[in-house]
Amino acid sequence: MEATFDLIVVGGGASGFMAAITAAEKRASSIAVLEETSKTLEKVRISGGGRCNVTNACWDPRELATNYPRGEKALLGAFSRFSTGDAIDWFEKRGLELKIEDDGRIFPKSNSSTEVIHCLHKASKASGIKCLTGVKVNTVKKLSNKIFQLECQNKQFFFAKRVLIATGGRPSGKKIANDLGHQLINTVPSLFTFKLNAKWLTSCSGISVDKVRLKLIANGKQFEQFGRILITHWGLSGPATLKLSAFAARDLSLDKYNSNLSINWVNKDFNEVKKLLESYRSSFPTYSIKKYYPFNDIFPRRLWFAFLEKLNIEKNLKWSNFSNLKRDLACKYLTKNQQLIIGKGPFGEEFVTAGGINLNEIDLKSMESLICKGLYFAGEVLNVDGVTGGFNFQHCWTSGWIAGRAISRSNN
Numbered sequence: 001m002e003a004t005f006d007l008i009v010v011g012g013g014a015s016g017f018m019a020a021i022t023a024a025e026k027r028a029s030s031i032a033v034l035e036e037t038s039k040t041l042e043k044v045r046i047s048g049g050g051r052c053n054v055t056n057a058c059w060d061p062r063e064l065a066t067n068y069p070r071g072e073k074a075l076l077g078a079f080s081r082f083s084t085g086d087a088i089d090w091f092e093k094r095g096l097e098l099k100i101e102d103d104g105r106i107f108p109k110s111n112s113s114t115e116v117i118h119c120l121h122k123a124s125k126a127s128g129i130k131c132l133t134g135v136k137v138n139t140v141k142k143l144s145n146k147i148f149q150l151e152c153q154n155k156q157f158f159f160a161k162r163v164l165i166a167t168g169g170r171p172s173g174k175k176i177a178n179d180l181g182h183q184l185i186n187t188v189p190s191l192f193t194f195k196l197n198a199k200w201l202t203s204c205s206g207i208s209v210d211k212v213r214l215k216l217i218a219n220g221k222q223f224e225q226f227g228r229i230l231i232t233h234w235g236l237s238g239p240a241t242l243k244l245s246a247f248a249a250r251d252l253s254l255d256k257y258n259s260n261l262s263i264n265w266v267n268k269d270f271n272e273v274k275k276l277l278e279s280y281r282s283s284f285p286t287y288s289i290k291k292y293y294p295f296n297d298i299f300p301r302r303l304w305f306a307f308l309e310k311l312n313i314e315k316n317l318k319w320s321n322f323s324n325l326k327r328d329l330a331c332k333y334l335t336k337n338q339q340l341i342i343g344k345g346p347f348g349e350e351f352v353t354a355g356g357i358n359l360n361e362i363d364l365k366s367m368e369s370l371i372c373k374g375l376y377f378a379g380e381v382l383n384v385d386g387v388t389g390g391f392n393f394q395h396c397w398t399s400g401w402i403a404g405r406a407i408s409r410s411n412n
């Protein structure tokens with residue numbers, strides 16, 4: 001029989017590396033990371049537009065947990081063990097300089113994800129971890145109480161005392177877990193943009209509006225988000241849209257991505273907007289509505305024109321001729337603009353998957369399976385996903401660290 005590793009990590013992504021390094025640094029042992037593709041940490045490389053949003057300056061574990069549509073309560077304990085501040089310390093101790101941006105997102109000071117990769121590679125090398133690429137694990141069998149056998153695509157076999165599955169959103173890791181007795185929660189995409197059937201709006205692509213209130217009805221449930229949206233040539237993107245897609249991911253999927261969205265463009269109610277429009281009518285009666293409009297600090301003229309055109313209101317109209325009927329139409333459109341979502345944005349906009357290994361089957365203090373002793377999990381393979389802002393990587397660091405520490409403490 002081949003040499004038996006103390007630990008084999010299946011999947012060379014963020015969570016797998018964090019687990020392997022933690023286990024190795026805390027107790028010298030023989031550890032291998034098996035990666036299917038030719039390169040490890042590929043998602044880290046492309047993340048955050050090549051800058052890698054490593055984590056978030058959200059320091060309170062309770063508040064931090066609210067950023068996870070799946071996993072929220074279960075993560076409370078995990079974040080009390082290894083949170084955002086611990087992740088920052090961890091990376092800085094290993095030479096990666098980080099910076100906090102105004103919105104709380106944390107990036108490498110160099111603005112380059114390769115620095116994160118370099119840091120993880122250096123730490124894994126220093127702790128003697130064997131990293132093998134081009135090795136796809138097909139099946140994992142428990143041969144005895146203490147030994148796992150991993151069969152790879154090229155008919156190569158590996159043996160290990162413990163196995164950690166860190167295969168991300170890919171199906172193969174979930175199949176391995178399923179074969180070992182784990183229940184799977186079906187996966188659906190999360191963090192995507194909305195495709196709308198609204199040419200008048202998509203012609204304004206590139207415009208972003210900061211304080212928009214979005215209300216969505218999906219599968220009979222109501223979801224709400226507030227924040228910045230970006231108009232794209234297919235519909236809506238931006239942080240508020242992505243967050244809404246994450247919290248409504250399952251219900252949108254059940255609705256086949258055909259759901260009703262209501263947009264309040266100005267974060268004001270009907271009567272507030274009515275008063276504002278009336279004040280313009282009385283203050284600027286001889287001015288055209290195209291030149292003076294009450295929302296120029298909220299959105300640019302191009303979007304105002306698009307609203308007017310959609311409402312069949314002549315933009316050269318003087319405020320004195322802005323009838324009550326037009327006023328009410330505009331109020332309704334600005335505060336309750338009804339749109340039909342007709343699908344998800346183009347491929348490539350899906351950042352994470354919702355679903356995966358059921359957390360009820362895992363001891364969250366160690367990330368060890370409650371079904372198969374010696375089997376551990378970390379990262380996106382679990383039924384945990386976060387909104388944008390560095391929260392998904394934070395979950396990888398947290399779950400990877402907890403698993404690595406528990407493995408280093410476990411008896412042979």
Ligand SMILES: Cc1cc2nc3c(=O)[nH]c(=O)nc-3n(C[C@H](O)[C@H](O)[C@H](O)COP(=O)(O)OP(=O)(O)OC[C@H]3O[C@@H](n4cnc5c(N)ncnc54)[C@H](O)[C@@H]3O)c2cc1C
Nearest residue numbers: 011013014015036047048053137167168379380390392393
């Ligand atoms: C474009 C994009 C940008 C993102 N930006 C951010 C960001 O800025 N901040 C943030 O917090 N999150 C971001 N995310 C999400 C984040 O990348 C993921 O949550 C994170 O990478 C998950 O890490 P993981 O280790 O669980 O899985 P992965 O990174 O997916 O790693 C799993 C690895 O396992 C390998 N593997 C799978 N099956 C097998 C097998 N059977 N045998 C061997 N190897 C296998 C895969 O090839 C892969 O390398 C982004 C995601 C995308 C797609």
